[in-house]
Amino acid sequence: MKQKPLWRSASVYQIYPRSFQDSNGDGVGDIPGIISRLDYLKDLGVEILWLSPVYQSPLDDMGYDVADYMSILPEYGTMEDMDRLIEEAKKRNIRIVMDLVVNHTSDEHKWFIESKKKDSPYHDYYYWREGKKNNTLPPNNWTSMFTGPAWTFDKEAGLWYLHIYGEKQPDLNWHNPKVLEEVEKIITFWLDKGIYGFRCDVINQIYKESLEDGKGHAASARGIEHYLMKEGNHQILRKLYDDIFSKRDAVMIGETFDVDYENGRRFLDEHELDMFFQFDHMGVDKSYNPLVPPRFKPKKFMEIIYGWQENCAWNANYLENHDQRRSITRFGDPKKYWKESGKMLATLNLTLHGTPFIYQGEEIGMLDLPRPETYEEYKDVCCTRIFHVAKGYKIFSKRFIEKFINQLNRDHARTPMQWDDSPNAGFSSTQGQTWLPVNPNFKEINAKKEAEDPDSILAYYKKLLRLRKEEEALIDGTFESIKTKHPVYQYFRKLDGQCLLIVLNFSGKEASLEKDFAGRKGKVLLSNVGRTDFEFVNKLKPFEAAIIKL
Numbered sequence: 001m002k003q004k005p006l007w008r009s010a011s012v013y014q015i016y017p018r019s020f021q022d023s024n025g026d027g028v029g030d031i032p033g034i035i036s037r038l039d040y041l042k043d044l045g046v047e048i049l050w051l052s053p054v055y056q057s058p059l060d061d062m063g064y065d066v067a068d069y070m071s072i073l074p075e076y077g078t079m080e081d082m083d084r085l086i087e088e089a090k091k092r093n094i095r096i097v098m099d100l101v102v103n104h105t106s107d108e109h110k111w112f113i114e115s116k117k118k119d120s121p122y123h124d125y126y127y128w129r130e131g132k133k134n135n136t137l138p139p140n141n142w143t144s145m146f147t148g149p150a151w152t153f154d155k156e157a158g159l160w161y162l163h164i165y166g167e168k169q170p171d172l173n174w175h176n177p178k179v180l181e182e183v184e185k186i187i188t189f190w191l192d193k194g195i196y197g198f199r200c201d202v203i204n205q206i207y208k209e210s211l212e213d214g215k216g217h218a219a220s221a222r223g224i225e226h227y228l229m230k231e232g233n234h235q236i237l238r239k240l241y242d243d244i245f246s247k248r249d250a251v252m253i254g255e256t257f258d259v260d261y262e263n264g265r266r267f268l269d270e271h272e273l274d275m276f277f278q279f280d281h282m283g284v285d286k287s288y289n290p291l292v293p294p295r296f297k298p299k300k301f302m303e304i305i306y307g308w309q310e311n312c313a314w315n316a317n318y319l320e321n322h323d324q325r326r327s328i329t330r331f332g333d334p335k336k337y338w339k340e341s342g343k344m345l346a347t348l349n350l351t352l353h354g355t356p357f358i359y360q361g362e363e364i365g366m367l368d369l370p371r372p373e374t375y376e377e378y379k380d381v382c383c384t385r386i387f388h389v390a391k392g393y394k395i396f397s398k399r400f401i402e403k404f405i406n407q408l409n410r411d412h413a414r415t416p417m418q419w420d421d422s423p424n425a426g427f428s429s430t431q432g433q434t435w436l437p438v439n440p441n442f443k444e445i446n447a448k449k450e451a452e453d454p455d456s457i458l459a460y461y462k463k464l465l466r467l468r469k470e471e472e473a474l475i476d477g478t479f480e481s482i483k484t485k486h487p488v489y490q491y492f493r494k495l496d497g498q499c500l501l502i503v504l505n506f507s508g509k510e511a512s513l514e515k516d517f518a519g520r521k522g523k524v525l526l527s528n529v530g531r532t533d534f535e536f537v538n539k540l541k542p543f544e545a546a547i548i549k550l
């Protein structure tokens, strides 16, 4: 019998290397820093680490703009450090997954620099086009994901190049078979080093079927209908599987914005990906209209999660990552029920069907940054771009724009890991500034304090991760949602006659349990409010969560 792949039983921990642990006091996290924290991660109970990019990069988009895929950014360490990380992790039964960013490269990648010359073999690695109106306007109306036109004119080339993201992130031309060859070389290089696979950045947008104008209003036409999950995209992933992944014990995790059930099914059924991130539940509390304040709607949120649970054979479950605000601030109560809501959210994330992803700091209940005084403090390229575009529309005040941007600000999740209550939260020994400020709440919220408290969020994560290993139903069991009234959510995980009931209260108020369950017997496997007996419970405490074996 074929052994169950690691990615089905393991939990993943995402590291944002710049903010995890600084080993040499320059205010920037690094690979030796990660190595020094491997025991913490082992003790936590995760078996796969996903590293956000550590490659050579000008860091315009914090590494999601790669200048050389086969070398390490000197600030983060050397290739020897990386080899050591892979090896030290393996010693602890932990495998490393790297970020594969191949929709685009950095404009400082040698391919792009070369490609500016029309007769260069690299010219066709990117989308170089003549602009409209005598080359004075972009070739089409697409807007970049970070706002503004998706094309930039380059003087040297005398042409425009496409960038779905920032202007320092030119899109690779996947129509050119050479690009696939190069990417296969990169993948093989890293797999040969002993990594376990890749998290593939915006992987459902890589194939631009045409460069025609996008539908809709000029300022909002993204052109997405021309490059989202096109047939060519599926074929490329399938080819990677045939050429490489079918022959290796490795994992492919896709980042797939706007994915639907149908394409999701194809990704999995045709081995294009082992799992993928959907983003529907991340949109629930966002408002793209600056006049409508964002508000979290738990019912909608859970409906979306249930939908994916019931329509996708294997999910990549997450509530946080480096592009999202902190989950307790968004979906829980960061003040009165910080601990309870943090544990409730953990219960949700780790009892769903699929592979759970924990983002650094989530396990100790880290929160969003207080709003910066001025936009100049933002490091996130997405925010600075939006700010400049919005400022162009004179109708909005600066304060107003800042408020709007705050909900999208990706710096919230990127502040240094809070290890203890010493200066810089134990992240760095620098006398100067850390690259992003440490959240001022680090004296109350830090890993050391959490480790000393048996009732902490961290302690709860450890129990959950252990439970996931002990209760097979949490991994292989089916998922069945139960119809309940907001704010109570309940579902089953069932396997071979075993039945686990998960109960969640998504509010800061007491709530009634579904009648059918009041009075039923069950063994409480885990509770975030110290409940040991489930019998005759009909009221749930604020943000209560429990896993019950019926």
Ligand code: GLC
Residues within 6 Å of the ligand: 061, 064, 065, 101, 165, 201, 202, 255, 322, 323
């Ligand atoms: C992904 C990354 C994000 C980056 C973008 C462009 O969404 O997670 O951080 O800005 O791709 O590479």
Ligand code: CA
Residues within 6 Å of the ligand: 022, 023, 024, 025, 026, 027, 028, 029, 030, 075
């Ligand atoms: Ca450092």
